[in-house]
Amino acid sequence: MTFNARRLNKEDLDLPCQELAIYLLGKVLVRKLEDDTILKGRIVETESYLGGEDKASHSFNGRRTSSNEPMYMPVGTCYVYFTYGMYHCFNISSRESGAAVLLRALEPFQGVEIMEKFRSNRNKSKQAVRKKIKTSKLCDGPSKLCISFDITKENSNKIDLTDPENDSLWLEDDPDHPDWDRKEMKIVKSARIGINRAEEWNSKPLRFYVLNNESVSKRDKMAEMMIENDENVE
DNA sequence: CGTCTGATTGTCT
DNA sequence: GACAATCAGACGG
Numbered sequence: 001m002t003f004n005a006r007r008l009n010k011e012d013l014d015l016p017c018q019e020l021a022i023y024l025l026g027k028v029l030v031r032k033l034e035d036d037t038i039l040k041g042r043i044v045e046t047e048s049y050l051g052g053e054d055k056a057s058h059s060f061n062g063r064r065t066s067s068n069e070p071m072y073m074p075v076g077t078c079y080v081y082f083t084y085g086m087y088h089c090f091n092i093s094s095r096e097s098g099a100a101v102l103l104r105a106l107e108p109f110q111g112v113e114i115m116e117k118f119r120s121n122r123n124k125s126k127q128a129v130r131k132k133i134k135t136s137k138l139c140d141g142p143s144k145l146c147i148s149f150d151i152t153k154e155n156s157n158k159i160d161l162t163d164p165e166n167d168s169l170w171l172e173d174d175p176d177h178p179d180w181d182r183k184e185m186k187i188v189k190s191a192r193i194g195i196n197r198a199e200e201w202n203s204k205p206l207r208f209y210v211l212n213n214e215s216v217s218k219r220d221k222m223a224e225m226m227i228e229n230d231e232n233v234e
Numbered sequence: 235c236g237t238c239t240g241a242t243t244g245t246c247t
Numbered sequence: 248g249a250c251a252a253t254c255a256g257a258c259g260g
Contacts, residue, residue: 047252056252067245085242087253102252123255143253153244194252 008171010162013076013092017099020075020092021046021208026182028172029106031149037114039149040172041106041139042180045209045216047192049091051098056195059098070158071100078169080146080157087143090151092161104193104207106139107215108148115139115148122147136214186211186227190220 008027015023024043031039049057051071058068058081070079071093079091079100091100108115115138139145146152151169161170175182189205209216211227 049252058252065246081252082244083251084253085244085251087242087251089252091252104252141253192252196251 005172005174007164008162008173010074010076012173013162013171014095015075017048017050017094017096017101018206020094021048021101021206022187024092024101024103024171025187025208025210026180026185028174029103029145029149030170030172031111031151032168033114033150037111039108039111039114041108041110041145041149042174043103043105044107044213045103045105045207047102047104047208048094048206049100049102050206051096055197056192057099059100062098064098072097073158074160076160076162078156078159078161080151080153082153083143088146088152089142090146090156102142103145104142105209105215105217106145106148107213108135108138112138118148118150119144140215141217188220188223188227190223193218 005028013020013023024046027043029041029043033039049059049071051057051059052061054060057071059071064072067081068079070077071091073093075093075095077093079093081089081091083089089102091102093100112135116133119133119138139148156169159166159169174180188209188211190207190209191203191205192207205223207220211224
């Protein structure tokens with residue numbers, strides 16, 4: 001049951017990479033499957049990947065291949081990247097050409113049973129040993145959210161999230177959802193996760209997540225302390 | 235809670 | 248041929 005959900009358009013998303021990453025926190029990713037099932041999750045963790053100087057970005061130094069092409073496409077284009085031989089990562093291109101926002105975690109609230117099915121079907125461990133995944137942990141990582149939402153390079157790469165003709169994947173503003181109070185949302189800024197090369201870019205605060213949200217993939221205690229201190233000052 | 239390791243394959247050099 | 252924007256499971260405190 002949701003209220004006043006509004007689909008986000010080009011103008012909403014037309015922001016520089018880092019601003020878009022922050023803007024997306026609290027927004028809702030919606031997926032409509034072939035059988036019309038609707039999956040929804042609130043975005044609670046994002047990362048910015050800039051172009052040019054950003055060594056951790058696939059578009060570093062203007063690098064342009066058939067694979068990273070969506071990073072150079074208009075705002076709101078999906079860039080799905082296949083990695084580690086078995087996982088996908090889901091990005092949304094930003095205003096600047098060659099920059100995109102990686103979605104790292106969602107708080108699922110609709111279609112949870114389907115997500116559980118997608119997740120456990122991937123697990124190769126024996127059924128008997130298989131543990132039930134906590135709802136808040138269904139999408140607490142960039143590849144886990146792709147598995148839960150059945151997002152692959154094949155079915156979602158280069159899709160325009162703002163195209164009204166596209167009814168399989170889009171974003172919504174959902175300010176009046178009963179169990180979500182936007183005013184309570186505090187944003188933590190920390191270093192990105194899983195970046196090995198890229199030296200000095202490792203430390204830059206290009207990851208953004210909602211403080212105290214159970215679905216965040218990895219907490220940064222130091223960064224969270226900074227926020228607590230800021231509160232005391234006010 | 236934290237740290238470590240094996241799995242697995244498309245993509246680029 | 249080496250690497251990768253990860254994950255699940257194992258093990259230690």
